[in-house]
Amino acid sequence: MTAAPPTPGPGPAVGAAGGTGVAAPAAIDARDVHVTLGGRPIVRGVDLQVPPGQVLALLGANGSGKSTLVRALLGVVPLTSGSVHLLGAPLGPRVPWQQVGYVPQRMAAGGGVPTTALEVVTSGLLHGRRLLPPRDRRARAHAALETLGVGHLLHRRVQELSGGQQQRVLIARALVRHPRLLVLDEPTSGIDLPTQETFVRTVATLRDTGATVLVILHEIGPFAPLIDRAVVLRHGRVVHDGAPPAARDEHGTAEHDHTHPHADPAPPSEGPDLTLGVAP
Ligand SMILES: Nc1ncnc2c1ncn2[C@@H]1O[C@H](COP(=O)(O)OP(=O)(O)OP(=O)(O)O)[C@@H](O)[C@H]1O
Numbered sequence: 001m002t003a004a005p006p007t008p009g010p011g012p013a014v015g016a017a018g019g020t021g022v023a024a025p026a027a028i029d030a031r032d033v034h035v036t037l038g039g040r041p042i043v044r045g046v047d048l049q050v051p052p053g054q055v056l057a058l059l060g061a062n063g064s065g066k067s068t069l070v071r072a073l074l075g076v077v078p079l080t081s082g083s084v085h086l087l088g089a090p091l092g093p094r095v096p097w098q099q100v101g102y103v104p105q106r107m108a109a110g111g112g113v114p115t116t117a118l119e120v121v122t123s124g125l126l127h128g129r130r131l132l133p134p135r136d137r138r139a140r141a142h143a144a145l146e147t148l149g150v151g152h153l154l155h156r157r158v159q160e161l162s163g164g165q166q167q168r169v170l171i172a173r174a175l176v177r178h179p180r181l182l183v184l185d186e187p188t189s190g191i192d193l194p195t196q197e198t199f200v201r202t203v204a205t206l207r208d209t210g211a212t213v214l215v216i217l218h219e220i221g222p223f224a225p226l227i228d229r230a231v232v233l234r235h236g237r238v239v240h241d242g243a244p245p246a247a248r249d250e251h252g253t254a255e256h257d258h259t260h261p262h263a264d265p266a267p268p269s270e271g272p273d274l275t276l277g278v279a280p
Pocket residue numbers: 037038042060061062063064065066067068069
């Protein structure tokens with residue numbers, strides 16, 4: 001019989017939990033993930049292991065496959081091949097979904113149906129095994145909205161709210177379940193600066209509780225101090241994985257990260273060929 005390999009397989013333990021010597025599973029463990037949509041390969045062989053407590057920014061030009069990758073990681077779009085474990089469980093019913101928060105990109109908070117912020121946020125307390133909200137749902141929804149500075153909107157119809165307010169309601173819906181893994185798809189895009197700063201404070205608070213955060217960003221912007229690691233996609237492949245890329249040259253201002261806003265320029269080529277300036 002051979003000894004266990006030193007490198008972990010799918011669903012590995014990657015860190016020590018609380019000094020007990022018991023290793024905690026990776027929050028995300030994706031191996032050789034491929035996604036084809038409409039006959040076109042969109043995600044092409046992505047490996048991504050995210051240890052518990054890490055704040056990871058997923059960057060890349062428009063159309064590089066960021067949203068598709070995240071949706072595949074969460075089981076929203078099917079994998080063409082590869083494997084994904086979340087919080088130690090293979091993608092599927094064994095994932096503790098009540099501990100996973102997801103804020104999709106560009107979604108109207110009410111989905112066009114007249115509904116209040118309370119109802120939207122409370123829906124974040126439901127999952128496959130809980131079809132009725134808990135009794136303390138109102139207090140929990142209010143607390144989540146308060147975290148984002150909009151507790152006073154609890155009984156307002158979301159259709160009457162501004163884009164930034166609706167975005168805060170959607171984030172509150174993800175936070176109300178106290179996620180161990182929070183995934184945000186461009187939470188700050190098109191949002192006013194005060195709301196962006198509120199998001200950053202909220203993510204910092206969540207990070208301090210040991211949660212893992214994966215955030216798709218067009219601009220690292222106000223998130224910069226929080227980002228432990230940046231992964232850059234190009235044409236569905238990882239072309240950088242490490243420190244956040246440094247802005248440079250004509251893009252060398254704090255306001256302009258060169259991963260944005262240019263569309264993924266050339267047709268897919270074989271192998272990664274993007275050179276990025278990386279902060280030491
Ligand atoms: N359901 C789908 N069917 C076919 N093609 C799709 C589908 N969803 C996305 N695509 C294509 O996949 C590519 C990647 O899209 P995706 O939204 O993942 O990129 P992105 O990096 O998140 O872009 P952006 O920054 O603009 O949001 C695009 O060319 C898009 O048109």
